[in-house]
Amino acid sequence: MGSILSLPWFDFTVSGVVIGSIYALMAVGLALIFGVANLINFAHGAVFTVGAYVGWVCAVALGLPLWATVPLVALGGGLVGAGIEYIAIRPLNRQSRIAPLLATIGVGLILDQIVHILFGANPRALPVPMPGWRVSVGQGSIGPIDITIFVTAVIAAAALYAFLFRTRLGMAVRxxxxxxxxxxxxGVNIHAVNMAVFAIAGALGAIAGLLVGIYYNAIDPNTSFQIMLKGMVAIVIGGMANVPGAIGGGVILGLIESYGIALFGASYRNLFAFAVLLLMLLVKPNGLFAKGREREAEPMTGTFVIQSMPVRPPGWLLALGVAAAALVPLAGQPYLTQVMTNAFLYALAAISLTLIAGTVGLVSIGHAALLAIGAYASALLTIAGLPVALGLVAAAAITALLGTALAYPAFRLRGHYVAIGTLAIGEIVSLVILNWTSLTNGSMGVFGIPPLTLFGVDFFSTNPSYWLVLGLVVVFALLQTRLLSSHLGRTWRAIREDTVAAETYGVGSNYYKGLAYGFAGFTAGLAGAVTAHQFSYINFDTFNLLTSVLILTIVILGGLGNVTGAIVAAVLVAGLPEMFRVLAEYRMLFYGAALLLLIRFRPRGLLGSG
Amino acid sequence: MKPLLEIEKINSFYGPVQVHFDVSMSVPEKAIVCLLGGNASGKSTTMKAILGLQAPRSGRILLEGRDITGWPTPRIVRAGISTVPEARRLFGGMSVRENLLMGAYARDDRGEVAADLDRVLALFPRLGERLGQKAGTMSGGEQQMVAMARALMGRPKLICMDEPTMGLSPLFVDRVLELIATVNGTGVSVFMVEQNASMALRIADYGYVLRTGRIVLEGPAKQLLADPRIRGAYLGENVA
Incomplete structure (x- = not known):
């Protein structure tokens, strides 16, 4: 105990409050937008990054002092925020709840890619001259950076309060x-209110980006997603649309992280946030400051994407498509074959997601986690000596079990909470892989994964590997189509349409959701495992958020629940860009734009949802 | 009396479903006009059409002779139409004062809002004592009072009320009728949609009966009140 007590608790408290005040700035913006537009703005992290780089341009490139940099950063962030509302949100006109959420994911990817194009993918130093004194308090101390950040955050929060409670537009926002x-x-112009809120959230988020840069003396273009998640955790703690709650949630999260690092080490930093998030979702989904445990009712029970009649291509056309696909390697272009192999692996993953998204209505934003589990399971088992064929099957089974168990807490979530919950589960899987070094080799990744040989037959060279993956896609597509037209498929759709109604007819929805997730987990685990053997090296970042977003884009393009659609869309989204060098280089831009345009113009997918 | 609001042969649709068939109505200045009808008769859609929340596919809506069809809601509010929405729809987490100020949100003459606040509070003295209270914590009758006062704060020529007595106890219904008379007494026309026909007709000057999207009966309130067909219209029996 002596060692714990002797830790510099005062310093940990100061850094917790300082980082927490930055999280609070992020969270306030998310809470405002959630309150007014009923939407989680997934582009909010990208606005943070834009703010950091506007700050770099002002403070470093132009050499402006901090008092001039902060307002310019706020202005830049405000403009970006207003732009997001105008381009991505307004045209959607509330067609369905998940549409704007997905659109913000698209915008976030586009903004991130623009920052990468302009400033490169590497971190930059952000030196802001600060006086050298520190105030000693007991065993600890407070420095000018701590004070600058805290005071800036307080001023920003005060300005927000003045706006909300002292202006006419602020009253309209409330x-x-x-x-x-x-x-x-x-007579309130809702568009103007929405735009104002996005602009304010953008300004606050951009200031947060600048402050983090000042705190760490560096800015990094790859942190958008992480910081967005922190803001999201903070609003879950504070109670989604609760602005003062968001401030409290941000500071609480900062303190939890700081104390957690003090006790367990810095590598677990992000794990604390998600542990808190899951705990909140399970125990107090309305936030710490809410009275009841009841979640606020959200109207949608299912996928909340408009259903439509799916296009059903005739059997001969499908058979023709499979035959044509089988002939691809005969074109004698190994690169094309490799690209198509990759596309069909995505198709396998998309078949899996479309099952749970289109049937039981869990639109997962963390589907890459299932691939990662499958990949690691098969890699580790076969390195330990299991034959590859057995490794694949075992990995798929493990993914089915583990994936279902992990997703189980998300089964009772609805609407936005499904997005938050699945995202958090995805992140937790990735963080566990990163931190469970004894099993997964941590950040080094797993090397020397045996190549694909099934019963002594070579499936690792380009052509056989392609045929294997194509074969898997066809088998699982047929299997799933059969399932969907069975009694089980109808039950699944009933749960999607109205979980409560289905339960009143005696359908235990958790059991059926579990079955769907198990089947989907098996398919996705297999896709991940095959990928691992093809790559021969994987690490915690091989299957990341971008993978999840890509799979989700494919599923939406194909039409939720539409198996054929998912396969066609996988070829279009995961295959096509790789065939054109420019598209592959600006992959995020392409995915982002594809998602944005899709949501805007074809929310039901190319082939309709099933 | 000169008509303040005229609805000329509007046809409204929800997707493929037609809810208004050549509906025409008129609200004279300083009058109380009620629109009666059962469920799914098209009453609420009439309200939405007037407020610009759901534009009719054809026909015109005129305010003081000006065609306001298809105008955005804020512009219609500015032109002089306020509303007491169905179930009141107060901003429950905001104070009474802020609720009243929201009623004046669309006005251009902001300098006169303070004077109007005093005027409205003189009309509803009870609210003066409660200005700081959160609107959501008040009783149903008091909330109805706030909703009426909020509508008056827009300095309207016409107030549209959507089922003002819905969900209130019989005791409160009489109070609400008094409130409506008070509001009307300030020179504002009232257009109200009601299911409770006998109640509405007691204070109205003129009434219309809407059934499955068509006006089936209209006339001065006193005549309608005595008309046996009113009963028929409500029980779903055939009307003449």
């Missing part, structure tokens, strides 16, 4: 958050 229809009938 009224709209309470009752949008009533506000409209008072």
């Amino acid at each position: 009224a709209t958050a309470q009752d949008e229809d009533a506000a409209k009938q008072m």
